[in-house]
Amino acid sequence: MPMPISPKPDHAEQLLPKWTYYEDAWFEREHKELFSRAWTFACVVQDIPQPGDYRAVQVNRHGIMVVRGKDGEIRAFHNTCRHRGTQIFEEGKSGNCRHGIVCPYHAWTYNPNDGSLRGLPKKDLAFPDMTLEDWPLHKASVGVLGDLIFVNPQAVPEDDFETWLGSMRDTHMWPHKLDGLSEKRPVRYDFAANWKGFCENAMDGYHLSYLHDKTLMGPDIECQRWDAVGRHWVVFSEAEERPSANPYTRIPGVDTSKPYPVVYQFFPNSGVLSSPIFFSAYTIVPVAPEQCYLELRTWMMPREQQPQAERTKPSSTSGHGHIMPDGKRYISIDTLSCHAMESLDFQIEDMWVCEQQQKALHSPMMQTGPLARLGETPLTWFQQHILDYVPLDGPEMRVAAELHDGHEPLRSAIPTRTAVAAS
Template identity: 80%
Template sequence: MPQTIPPKPTRAEQLLPKECYFSGAWFEREHQELFSRSWTFACVVQDLPEAGDYKAVQINRYAMIVVRTKDGAIRAYHNTCRHRGTTIFEKDGNCRHGIVCPYHAWTYNVDDGSLRGLPKKELAFPDLKMEELGLHKGSIGVIGDLIFVNPQEVPQDDFEMWLGGMRDTHMWPHSLDGLSEKRPVRYDFGANWKAFCENAMDGYHLSYLHDKTLMGPDIEDQRWDAVGRHWVTFANPESDDRQNSHFTPIPGVNTSKPYPVVYQFFPNSGVLSSPIFFSAYTIVPVGPEQCYLELRTWMMPREQQDPAKKPKKPSSTSGHGYIMDDGKRYISIDTLSCHAMESLDFQIEDMWVCEQQQKALHSPMMKAGPMAAVGETALTWFQANILDFVPLDDPGMKMAAE
């Protein structure tokens, strides 16, 4: 069981042994002891404008439905029929007349998930107790326009407790109303999910791996705060951001602070915000050495962009990956038409370096070296929070960490 939130570390050190990044047994423990009780970004309130509008989302291993009820509330149900376990919804849509399983037409109420009806009930199920067979429920939390889901009906930590004061101390000023969403992107990684999270928190690499894309900021221009179990970083407002000058600022956002603010919601969701865009993402763990990043981004509509600010380089994801029927662009290293470091996409650069790091973990010579006193202490804090949920109980794991 999780204990008190670890304090912000005073020095950087690797706490997790490398086996935690490829062990199948450890991966199963993470799902049972961490993800089964975590809050994860699912969608935004603008996705559900009308009663019955729903999103079919993947919350780690849990297929979930996020739906707006007739009274305007937002509910979360597990996307699994209580009859034969069939996935009810494959795609987003509207179910104002009821949540209907495609297999045997069992029908559930939108407002509370209760079982409303089924064909041939008196003949096929004369003794059925319908009140016991409603959809399993999850929990909903909303911050800003973001909707988070917990797979438990009664979470161990309620949403406000989990936020740890984020709403009061580090809230972003963005509203998605009036903004235009770019095409969602899914990046498929051949790496452990924690490798990506730690890369996102690593400020030491920005000026080197991303010198042609993010162009900094250097570690002197960064600082980070611990908020609950979450991590927030932002660059020095006095630093020059050469990218933001290419786009029209979002009204109401302070343009004197040009660098994006990065929020890492523990364990595997996040936000990137700046005067010119707002992004939200989730890292979905697929296996011990596979995960994917789902990224959604909003900006000012194209027709409201200042032509004088038009960027001189093409969109970073143009020409990479492929577009599926769900409207998303899917990108992986093997779908690139160039080397990752020539892609003009910092996420692809991160994906590539995470995969390079993952490969090296299997070398008998690989052992974590010293960590940067400035730029990598957040990794230590992230790992301490992991260990609070999934302790090193196995003696072999403990020895590997020492």
């Protein structure tokens, strides 16, 4: 049954206690009660253009393979062999499995069209009584929006993809088409912060003119408009009275003569940036209560179609982090070549401020004050959706609240459900 959707709030307030941003037990509940049921951006249709093409991705704690079948349909399976549980395809890798999905450990082979177990070596000797039909790959679910592929770890999601999208496809779609655009080097930003802190930062319109005064330079809150679409959030840019002075070549089809959507936050942890000069899709991956990373992919007009002066200009991430064998640039605060606020990269500025806020959460004096009616109301809405999935109830949550009020550490203090039931 679809989860009821909380209405758009008319005021801003902090709903989540601060310990939900660093407590182990709450983090485990988020994985069990939210992420195991959530739709998340995985890859794009251009990653798997031909029958048999696959892309292996990490979706929160789930390894998933996205496969285009011989019939052209896109499907998803959990990337774990039914024999010994081995990861079949390496995370982040693409390839073609039209002749079969083959586990590298013992060569169990699955059908790429439906995930059924097709064969295994020495079956008559090793598994004489096995019925192959009983051991297919575990299925996940797939949804496609524009060129983006989303996956849900459930074979039959509680919210099907269209229900989860709400009216997004009909009312708020971006005009960008990735065919004809060129993908830039993917970037991974590693944060020493809770995943919710980054999501809330992305939805916070109040900080844009201040934290990002050297990079984004606004827009100011009185110029911002945001819409609630299902559980998702879309922010609009002002119409341009004249074309921007930005020197990069514009992407065809983006009409800036009227307010247009520029940021999408897909609940709970995916997003899109839809600029006239670039298109980005990202996922915030929760690793631990105080650790997450942002996977960012960006497309622009091809280099040969950019002005000559821009073709050799380094990107804002150049000089920061390390390029690893997988081709991604990995960036964290300790790999910067300058202070974060001198990086001229707004994502690095956000990473820095999220870490600063995370550190402050452990101070007994830290508590959230009033939130801005303009600019911070989306945070309230986001937190309410989290509470819809992971409610602040049950005896262990009451224990946590009491300990929090006393400024005591929580990590090992919250009893498990089993312990509470036994007491």
